[in-house]
Amino acid sequence: MGTDRLRLAIDMDEVIADAFTAQKSWYCETHGYDWNDEVLQGRHFNELANPEHAAEMETLLHRGEFFRGLNVMPGAQNALLTLSERFEIFITTAAMEYPASCAAKFGWLQEHFPFISPLQIVFCGDKSILAADYLIDDNVRHFSRFKGQGILFSAAHNQYVDWTPRVKNWTEAVSLLDGLATH
Amino acid sequence: MGTDRLRLAIDMDEVIADAFTAQKSWYCETHGYDWNDEVLQGRHFNELANPEHAAEMETLLHRGEFFRGLNVMPGAQNALLTLSERFEIFITTAAMEYPASCAAKFGWLQEHFPFISPLQIVFCGDKSILAADYLIDDNVRHFSRFKGQGILFSAAHNQYVDWTPRVKNWTEAVSLLDGLATH
Numbered sequence: 357m358g359t360d361r362l363r364l365a366i367d368m369d370e371v372i373a374d375a376f377t378a379q380k381s382w383y384c385e386t387h388g389y390d391w392n393d394e395v396l397q398g399r400h401f402n403e404l405a406n407p408e409h410a411a412e413m414e415t416l417l418h419r420g421e422f423f424r425g426l427n428v429m430p431g432a433q434n435a436l437l438t439l440s441e442r443f444e445i446f447i448t449t450a451a452m453e454y455p456a457s458c459a460a461k462f463g464w465l466q467e468h469f470p471f472i473s474p475l476q477i478v479f480c481g482d483k484s485i486l487a488a489d490y491l492i493d494d495n496v497r498h499f500s501r502f503k504g505q506g507i508l509f510s511a512a513h514n515q516y517v518d519w520t521p522r523v524k525n526w527t528e529a530v531s532l533l534d535g536l537a538t539h
Numbered sequence: 540m541g542t543d544r545l546r547l548a549i550d551m552d553e554v555i556a557d558a559f560t561a562q563k564s565w566y567c568e569t570h571g572y573d574w575n576d577e578v579l580q581g582r583h584f585n586e587l588a589n590p591e592h593a594a595e596m597e598t599l600l601h602r603g604e605f606f607r608g609l610n611v612m613p614g615a616q617n618a619l620l621t622l623s624e625r626f627e628i629f630i631t632t633a634a635m636e637y638p639a640s641c642a643a644k645f646g647w648l649q650e651h652f653p654f655i656s657p658l659q660i661v662f663c664g665d666k667s668i669l670a671a672d673y674l675i676d677d678n679v680r681h682f683s684r685f686k687g688q689g690i691l692f693s694a695a696h697n698q699y700v701d702w703t704p705r706v707k708n709w710t711e712a713v714s715l716l717d718g719l720a721t722h
Contacts, residue, residue, distance in 0.1 A: 363668075365668075446665075446668055448668075451641075451662070452645075452657040452658060452660055453657075455641070455642060455645040455657065456642060458634075458638070458641035458642060458645075458662065459638060459639060459641060459642065462635075462638040462641075473664070474635040474636075474638065474664050475635060475664030475665045476664065476665065477635055477663070477664060478661060478662070478663045478664075478668055479634070479641065479661070479662040479663070480660070480661045480662070480663075481656070481657050481658030481659065481660060481661075482629075482658045482659065484670065485546075485548075485629055485631075485661055485669060485670055485671065486668060486669075486670060487667065487668055487669060487670040487686060488668065503670060
């Protein structure tokens with residue numbers, strides 16, 4: 357990659373940005389859904405909600421502003437700071453699913469990850485376009501044509517997906533990557 | 540790349556979108572600059588204009604809407620349609636220099652290049668993140684860490700830059716790429 361450091365691509369939603377909790381809260385507050393953790397395992401919200409309510413959420417996501425207010429995933433800031441020393445980090449999000457989200461996502465990154473340069477941000481669709489050694493993502497579909505190693509970040513929806521390596525949180529992700537970087 | 544087709548990454552400004560003419564017209568209409576072609580060879584507008592005027596243009600670019608009204612570069616639509624048969628095409632633009640331009644650039648592509656899927660659009664900063672066989676761009680700085688072959692698309696500002704291969708227009712670009720794809 358023209359540098360001594362390995363290159364690490366990192367997804368946003370469900371990996372560094374907590375879209376899951378925000379969506380769950382919206383469904384609860386707006387329509388009274390009270391899903392427990394068990395029912396959400398292996399499922400997406402739109403499989404559980406009334407189709408009209410799921411369409412409302414989709415409209416909200418398409419408007420883009422929803423992504424501006426997401427919480428940071430636990431430990432993500434420190435993890436990325438630590439990993440920056442050893443890896444060349446790129447934030448790589450499939451923003452083209454919701455093109456209007458680009459400005460919101462950019463503002464969110466500037467606020468919560470100010471140490472990530474805009475030059476290291478990638479808004480794309482098909483992640484096989486990424487030239488990186490590792491990709492941390494909650495969707496295995498992005499790994500199929502990716503030339504590097506996909507690392508699955510656990511999320512409710514991917515609980516029954518078979519993929520190795522898988523990490524549960526940022527503590528596990530840093531441990532795994534520490535091992536890889538020293539090989 | 541997981542496909543039989545070679546992958547071709549294509550820049551937007553000065554390659555498929557005529558930002559040069561739009562900027563030149565703005566400088567002329569707003570501040571009366573009447574630069575001839577010769578004085579623009581090898582130079583950027585901000586090297587020639589009064590710094591205050593250049594700063595106004597920069598503000599305009601940062602607002603983003605400027606990019607929505609650009610003309611298509613001559614022959615670009617037919618060229619990309621033709622090349623799509625033989626190459627897997629991605630539009631790869633350094634939109635992170637002007638983050639507010641993302642929505643405008645996306646809308647422009649949907650209007651003028653409706654056959655390009657949103658999944659094939661990449662807004663990035665450092666283009667070394669692209670996994671592609673070829674990159675057509677008017678800035679050689681994007682070629683330095685790019686792992687594929689950079690193809691320089693001629694623009695006034697790059698006239699004195701030394702790079703091979705260079706193409707003057709989309710007719711030359713299609714000829715060159717036809718030769719490469721059949722090798």
